[in-house]
Amino acid sequence: MGLVVQKYGGSSVADAASVKRVAARIVETKRAGHDVVVIVSAMGDTTDDLIALAEQVSPNPAARELDMLLTAGERISMAVLAMAIHDLGIEARSYTGSQAGLITDSAHGRARIIDVTPGRIQAAIADGAVPIVAGFQGVAQDTKDITTLGRGGSDTTAVALAAALGADVCEIYTDVDGIFTADPRIAPKARQVPYITYEEMLELAANGAKVLHLRCVEYARRFDLPIHVRSSFSSKTGTFVVSDISRAQGDAVEQPIIAGVAHDMGDAKITVVGVPDKPGMAAGIFRAVADAEVNLDMIVQNVSAAATGRTDVTFTCPQADGQKALAALEKVKHEIEFEDLRYDDDIAKVSLVGAGMRSHPGVSATFFRALSDAGVNVEMISTSEIRISVVTRTESAATAVQAVHTAFGLDADGEAVIYGGTGR
Ligand code: ASP
Ligand code: MG
Numbered sequence: 073m074g075l076v077v078q079k080y081g082g083s084s085v086a087d088a089a090s091v092k093r094v095a096a097r098i099v100e101t102k103r104a105g106h107d108v109v110v111i112v113s114a115m116g117d118t119t120d121d122l123i124a125l126a127e128q129v130s131p132n133p134a135a136r137e138l139d140m141l142l143t144a145g146e147r148i149s150m151a152v153l154a155m156a157i158h159d160l161g162i163e164a165r166s167y168t169g170s171q172a173g174l175i176t177d178s179a180h181g182r183a184r185i186i187d188v189t190p191g192r193i194q195a196a197i198a199d200g201a202v203p204i205v206a207g208f209q210g211v212a213q214d215t216k217d218i219t220t221l222g223r224g225g226s227d228t229t230a231v232a233l234a235a236a237l238g239a240d241v242c243e244i245y246t247d248v249d250g251i252f253t254a255d256p257r258i259a260p261k262a263r264q265v266p267y268i269t270y271e272e273m274l275e276l277a278a279n280g281a282k283v284l285h286l287r288c289v290e291y292a293r294r295f296d297l298p299i300h301v302r303s304s305f306s307s308k309t310g311t312f313v314v315s316d317i318s319r320a321q322g323d324a325v326e327q328p329i330i331a332g333v334a335h336d337m338g339d340a341k342i343t344v345v346g347v348p349d350k351p352g353m354a355a356g357i358f359r360a361v362a363d364a365e366v367n368l369d370m371i372v373q374n375v376s377a378a379a380t381g382r383t384d385v386t387f388t389c390p391q392a393d394g395q396k397a398l399a400a401l402e403k404v405k406h407e408i409e410f411e412d413l414r415y416d417d418d419i420a421k422v423s424l425v426g427a428g429m430r431s432h433p434g435v436s437a438t439f440f441r442a443l444s445d446a447g448v449n450v451e452m453i454s455t456s457e458i459r460i461s462v463v464t465r466t467e468s469a470a471t472a473v474q475a476v477h478t479a480f481g482l483d484a485d486g487e488a489v490i491y492g493g494t495g496r
Contacts, residue, residue, distance in 0.1 A: 074240040075197070076101055079111040079207065079230035083247040083491075084304035085149050086116035094245075094304060095156035098202060102162055107197050109237060110164075111207045111230040112153055114145025119223070135180035139209075139220045143168070146206035146226070154204045163201040167192060169218075172203070173236075174210035174229060176219045183210060183219035185228065185291075188236035197237075205233060227288035235295040242297055244284065245304035247491045250311030251276075251283055253332040254477050256488030258470040261477060263484035264310075265331070267317045272331035272425050275459045279423040280336025289313065305491035329428030329435070330480045335469050336421040339369060340394040341452070343386040344401060346411025349376035356408045357385055357401065364400035366393040369421075370454040370463065382411070386452065388463060391417045419451070420469035423461040424476055436460055442479035448472045 078098065085091050101108050114122075122141050126133040133141075150166035157164035173189035196203040207226025212219050221228055227244055234242035251273070252262040268276075270293035277286040283301060292299050292313065298320070302310025314320040317327045347353050354373065361368060369388045376383035389397055394415060401413055429435045439460050443450060448471055452463035464472055477483060 075107045075109070075237060077109045077111065077230055077234035077237065077239045077242045078245060079226055079243065080113065080153075080245045080304055081226065081247070082113040082116055082118065082149075084245050085112060085153065088152070091115075091149070091152050092156050095153060095160055097304065098153075098157060098164075099160045099162050102202055108202050109193060109197065109233060109239070110153070110202060110204045111226055111233060112146060112149045112204060113207050113226040114142075115149045115152075118145040118148065136217055139180045140218050142220050143206065143209040143218055146208060150204045150206045154202075157202055157204070163199070164204055165196050165201050166204045166206070167196075168206050169209035169229065170211035172205040172233065174205075174232065175213050176210035176221070178212035178215045178217060178219065180217075180219055182222040183212065184287075185210060185221070185232050186213060188232050190233060190236050193233070193237065205229065221287070222285075224282070224285040225287070227285035228291060231288045231291045231295075231297060231299065235291065235297050239297070241300050242292065243300045243302060244288075245302060246283060247303065247305065248283070249303045249306060249308050249489060250301050251281075251313070251332075252488060253330075253482040254473050255281070255335065256490055258335065259333070259473050259477050260487045261474070261483040262488050263482060264488070265328075266309075267312050267314060267320055268331055269317060269327070269427060270313060270315055272427055272458065273313050275423070275425040275456065276332055276334045279334040279425070279459065279461060280338070280421065281332070281334040284313070303491055306489075327427060329432050330424065330426035330482065332425055332482070333473050333476050333480075334423045334425060335473050336423075337419075337466055337469060338391055339388045339419060339421055339463075340391045340415060340417035341386060341388050341419050341463065342394065342397055342401070343384055343414040343416075344408075344410050344412075345384050345414060346380070346382040347385050348409055349381050349383045353408055353410075354385060356404060357410075360400045360404045361387075361389070361397050364393075364396045366390075366397045366400070370452050370461070372452050388419070388421070388452070418466050419463050420466045420472075421461050421463050422469060422472045422476065423459055424480070425459045427458050429458050429460075438479050439476060442475045443472055446471050446475035448475065
């Protein structure tokens, strides 16, 4: 008997039948003698639909109101899930993020959790009820306005509540069996791993893996809270995200060299053409971009052409920030005296991640050989201690991921099962 926190994603509660199926699963855990706290996402594509609705009404929806609108999605799922659990003879009570004590800052659309005061949740548990908490939302400490944590934020709600409640584990239910060595949607030979470290999961999530929200992994690492990612469509054991694989597994297994291959199609590449090659120019470019609150990823500067004394500076950023970045650069064009701007969002980033890279030579050689044998052209390269990433054309992404996956011996014998629809 322990405290289990379970989070169900949108694809696990997509319609009435799924809601009932999830309810049965929760009741089963409860009847097995555990206390259960549930975090739920909006049903299916509800959040996307609500965003589309807002955009029909207003080209640039007010941030406070957009948050209020989006939190309605999770209110629907938490209420219907509680009803379904009631019908199975167990008391369930739904709570908004605010009621559950999720206190955030007031940055609408990307609020950060600054405190968790789960008094009402603890009281519900003490009463023998199952609290059902709306994911991805909270209330701002200063303004008292309703906030959202950013897309995919229900994972973070779950981990934050699990940590605050001192849960033994946070189970994240999704539409695949666990964490895979690549996205099974583009790499059918992807293999499920039993364990992965926070460190590797952070790199994968930061580089496009959508199975877990980046901030949820950061949070879990901070509290050393194990996450169990598993499917709500099967009863198989999924993947545990932990700090130390040998410790978690309890025997002397060596950690695999490579954890997986991630891809990201959401970035754009901006090239500032003909930048005078003198001190302060890069600083000017990146100051302008930073002031527009654009997050950069990779940066490359070419060697300058001797004849002109000018160079090109290329960087990547989220597509959603692309126009903002261009506008900010356009404003400093005369000051920096660059010649032109180029924008390209037909790119994909492919990343190889593994803590073993630190101590195993030859990983880069195998990686680039695999890409070249597959005819994939590399446009940009960046690395961290445990990651190598390249930018390539969008149309080459699947080929690149599959080639690298095979080259590192990650291919499974069978094909991965995908139960749901959206990848969230
Ligand atoms: N419903 C929200 C979204 O779709 C939050 C979540 O699913 O975690 O982004
Ligand atoms: Mg969702």
